[in-house]
Amino acid sequence: MEKIILQFHTLEEALLMxxxxxxxxxxxxxxxxxxxxxxxxxxxxxxNLKEDE
Amino acid sequence: MKNLLLPLISVKEYLNLNKMIYPYVLFLGIFFMLLGWIVGLLFAPIDAVQGHSYRIIYLHVPMAIYSQLIYWFMAIWSFSFLIWKIKIAPSMILSAAYIGCMVTFLALLSGSVWGIPTWGTWWQWDARITSTFILFIMYLALLTVNNSFQNTNTADQITAWIALVGVINIPIIKKSVDWWSTLHQPASISLTTESSIDLSMLIPLLISIIGVGIFLFSLGLKVSRWVIYRRESD
Amino acid sequence: MITELFKLFQRTRDWLGPILIFTMIMIAFPLSLNIYSADLISSFESVLVISLLMIAFISCDGIFNEDFLDGSFEMLISEGGSLFQAVFEKLCASFVLISFPIALAGLLFSIANGAINQNYMIALLGIFFVNIILNSIFAFGSAISLNKGAILGVISVLPFSMPAIILFGRFLDSISSNISSINLLQLLGGTSIITFLIFSWLCSRIIKLHIE
Amino acid sequence: MISAHNLSYKINKNTLFSGLNFDCKSGNIFQILGSNGSGKTSLLKILSGITNPTKGMVTLKGSIRKLYLGHKIPIKDYLTSEQNYYLLNGKDTLKDYDAYCDLINLNVPKSMLSANLSFGQKKKLILSKIFNQSYDILFLDEPFVGLDAETVMIIKKQILEMKKKGAGIFLTSHQETLEGDVLIDLDKGEIS
Structure with a gap:
């Protein structure tokens, strides 16, 4: 099973994917x-249904 | 059997039960959904074939599953309404129809957006997208039929009938669309079959499926409360 | 059954109209393509399916309106007659007077356009069975929107006709390639009978609802 | 023959009538009175099995031949009056078309389509059902409306005849009153 670690190091890399x-x-x-x-x-x-009830 | 169910599903009891559990269900739903998505988006490993675009799976698979599940949910309620005349069933059918319509739209959206990087076109005659699209039309039809009758009783009964007939049709549509698309071109990368997906990708998928389910359940509580109040007031 | 046939026969507009519209479409459709192009045949199949769909809708639109509005259904129920039988006979009358001629015309035009050049009898029966399926589905649609305008009925019923169209597409391919067209015909025949019975029962339930 | 146990009927929140109990034995006439919209037609429709009551039950004893004739006229406009006659009464009827026309002096050219028949003539055509078949229970909603005095006499005579033969008859009528054994007044909600 591959490790579940953070795949992206910079925000910019995460956005681009x-x-x-x-x-x-x-x-x-x-x-x-x-x-x-x-x-x-x-x-x-x-x-607004409750108000006019 | 019927009087066993009746005390459970009387309108007043359902309403205060609804109010009581709503905040917890909402919080749980959002928590698990976001957890599943964040892990899926940022932490799950990259897919060898599709690169990062496979991450839409954490959104598309739950939506596709629930679009079918909600239709079955409606069919069970319409069956109980037609056979056992349970009072609360029509409002449950209507609220489920609203949510199912939204979920199927999202399933279609995510399916076609996912198609762009993998197939190069946003619409591809893949069996699943076509049957989901037909399902979307059936939801819309149910909603239009429901609010086009003055007499609420006929509106409920006809909606229940269409939901019942519709649910029999779903497996038929699925089989015939599969049969049709396999003949045209071999089922290319089919989006939703859980191919032997690596465990590390499967865990966030399961979390997001549960999370979306609980969140939709909380939406259902809210919408059914509105439907019941509206029915009471007019 | 004979009385329904007789009643429908008197209303020439209701049975001759769909047949004329069908033939007009069949004649008019090649105008959009240049006559010598090769894809005349392949596009013919899709035109045939869509016009069958449309004709089924036109011929079933308002099939129950007349008896509902003038109170015949109410009198029938009070006399203890069964709505299912009334719906059954009405649909049979429309099959004999509308669906069968259209199947015949469809076959003739597909021969003329070269789409079908073998086992004509099977093709004729196949188109007739598809007509039955589509007619009973759209009759259910017109029962839902009894006096509410037909669009409502069509929206809620169109998805049910999708499998029928796919089945018919397979049938047309098997006709031209002559593989297993017999058992596809049996499949079509079986489904048409089942759909006809189930949907006429459903129509009678929905009409009973409207009357209350 | 037909009995009702605390029948009540509600349309979208307003109750038309409630708690009606009566039992109709063979050979008596029920006259239903009430202002417009007091639910006369709905009561007839419930008794004849067309609509279900909100509460209460209608019980029929034995196989009952019943008929409901309402305000609507089930006459086919595109057929001639003779075809309509045989459509309504079936082929082998006691009175054939001409005999019925003389009885009720409905003189209409043979080939004329019933679209241009008057309301009264169409009503005469439907009422032919009473003359041709023997019913155990009849539900007549304003049968005399639109009919000339002479036809009203003939219809009354036929109803009394059927009463003698043991048929139960439910009648709603504003102008013509028939000495009904039982009076159901929906406005006051009593049965006398």
Missing amino acids: GDHGIYVWSTYIITGLVFSIFSITFSWKLR
């Missing part, structure tokens, strides 16, 4: 965005 970084990071960022938008819209809906 051997020129695949753009794809990897963009997917994760978009997923994070979609998750937060989804949960925020529903808590917002929940809140």
Whole structure:
């Protein structure tokens, strides 16, 4: 089993990820965005539903 | 069997159960999800063939798994609604549909973005992407059908029927799409089969699968609370 | 069954319309390609599949609307008649008057375009069975959106027709390459009967829901 | 023959009626009164098995031949009135089309499509079902609306005849009153 150690030494190397970084990071960022938008819209809906109850 | 379940799934009990466990589930979900992703992104070793772009697997595989799982979850609830007339089932179906729709969209997104470095095009007629796309349309169809009826009872029953018929269709679509794509070109690097992946990559994958699952469960709690309140208020 | 056939036969617009539209598509489709190009045959198959899909949607759109709106279904239920039988007969009538002629026209045009040049009987039956599958699936769609506009029904039902299209694609390939086209035909026939029965039962359940 | 146990019906939160209990033996007429929207049609639909009540139960004894005639007119516009007649009553009927037309003086040219029949004529065509088949229970929702006085007399005579033959009849009507054995008043919710 290969060791699980930090693969990248500089931030810049981690971002680039051997020129695949753009794809990897963009997917994760978009997923994070979609998750937060989804949960925020529903808590917002929940809140204004509670007000007029 | 039915009166065994009923005290458990009455609306009021579900609501305060929901409120009680929601913060813990949310925290656990986010913790494990981020743990799995960080380890997968920064600590897992590089893949010999694909280089770093394989790291999207920690996102794509959980999404693909849960897009199927949520449809089965909805089918079980619609079965219980149609056969045992459990009161809470329609709101569970609707909230699961919202989440499943989002998860399938993410699975599609990550699948196609992953395709760019490996195949050079963002859309590739791979069996899994096509069946996930069909699944995405079925989620959208379920949502549009649900809010196009005035009488809530007919809306719930028809949504339950479509979910039930849809779930029978998923294995059929999967098999026929596999059969179709294997004839066209040999299944190239198929994205989601757990090929003999090295243990060091498998651990973060399992953590992220569990983490995403718990997080989606917390989203489900929130959305179902909103659906129930909305149903109560109007 | 005869009464349904008779009723459908009276409404010429409902059964002649789809057939005419199908033939128009079949005639008009080569206009987009130059006539001598080699890929006329290969593109014909996809045009045939898509027009079958569209015709199935057109012919099943609003198939139950008329009886639902004028109260015949209500009277039928109160008399203890079974909705399943009514739906079953209605679909059979539309198979005889719409699906079979279209299968015939489809076969003739595919011969004309050179897409099919052997075992014609098998091809005819194959297209007819696919028509049955697509019609019963879209009838389920029109039962869902009984008086809500057909788009709703189509969205929720289109994914179910994907496997049928894939199966039909395999069938057309086996026809031209003449390998195992018989057992593909049996597969198509089996699925068409099963889909027809299941979906007409589902239609009767959904219509009963709408009536309540 | 048909009995109801604390029937209640609710549409989207407002309850139309609740706690109805009655038992209809053969040969009596139930007159259902109530203002518009008080649930008369829904009660008829529940009894005839078209819709399910929110609470309560309807029990039928034995194999009952029942018929519900509502406001909607199940006449096919693209067929002639004779074809419609045989469509409704089946081929081997007691009265053939011409005999029925003379009885109820429905004089319509043979080849005319029923699209341009008047509401009253279409209603006469549907009511032909009462004359042709013997039903155990009849659910008639405003049967006399749109009919001229003479036809109303004929229909009343036929209903009384069926009552003698032991049929249970549920009737809702605003103008014409028929001496009903039982009166169900949905506004006040009592049964007398």
